[in-house]
Amino acid sequence: MVSLPEELQAREAAARQRVEELQAEAVEMAARLERARADLSRLEIRRETVMEVLAELSAADVAPEVEAHDAPEPRETPAPHGIGVMAVPPWREGLAGVLPDVYRDIVEIVADAPGPLQAKQIVPRIGLEATTAKIEGTRGKLKRLVERGWLDENMPGRFTLARHAGDAGHVNSR
CATH class of the missing domain: 1.10.10 (Arc Repressor Mutant, subunit A)
Known part of the structure; x- marks a missing residue:
């Protein structure tokens, strides 16, 4: 027969092992969460950048047409480069x-x-x-x-x- 103190020690050891396993899982989950947040952040930045470029390009396409006699002298316009969009x-x-x-x-x-x-x-x-x-x-x-x-x-x-x-x-x- 097992004594009460020995039984309590065995249960304590099992609980301690379970806590350590859960802590390891929590660390892994935290690392996975951080990677997912980084991925989300990169995707948000990409989407915002694409929307800015598309808005600039759309604005250039919809520019009001000027009648020939009112047209200013033609100037070269620099190609869009994404800086200052x-x-x-x-x-x-x-x-x-x-x-x-x-x-x-x-x-x-x-x-x-x-x-x-x-x-x-x-x-x-x-x-x-x-x-x-x-x-x-x-x-x-x-x-x-x-x-x-x-x-x-x-x-x-x-x-x-x-x-x-x-x-x-x-x-x-x-």
Whole structure:
């Protein structure tokens, strides 16, 4: 017959071994998680870069045609090289489709709103947590859209859809 202290020691040794096995699994899972996060980050950066390049190329393709008698003298334009790519082109009629998804979503939300919106009101509508960092990041995007003529900021921090000559309504592209 086994004594009680010996039985408790055996159970303790088995529990200790199980803990060590689980710790080893946790270390392996943490390493796998870190690799997966790195892969995700690289894919996000690639997608964002492709969207920026496509937006620039689309903006160049949709450039308004100038009548021959108004045309300035031809100049050589450098080939696009990806450095300094403009993700948000200046507003021009028919360009809503070239905006990156998050910017297009912001423009659509502002266009559908009955009045001016603040960044903190837009953040949850584009699917982000209402944290200070997300609100400030969105505010930067809103300011960029104002600079490029997509939105207006008539009152500080309150954004509306920019009105352009000939606007018939919303800029929705979907």
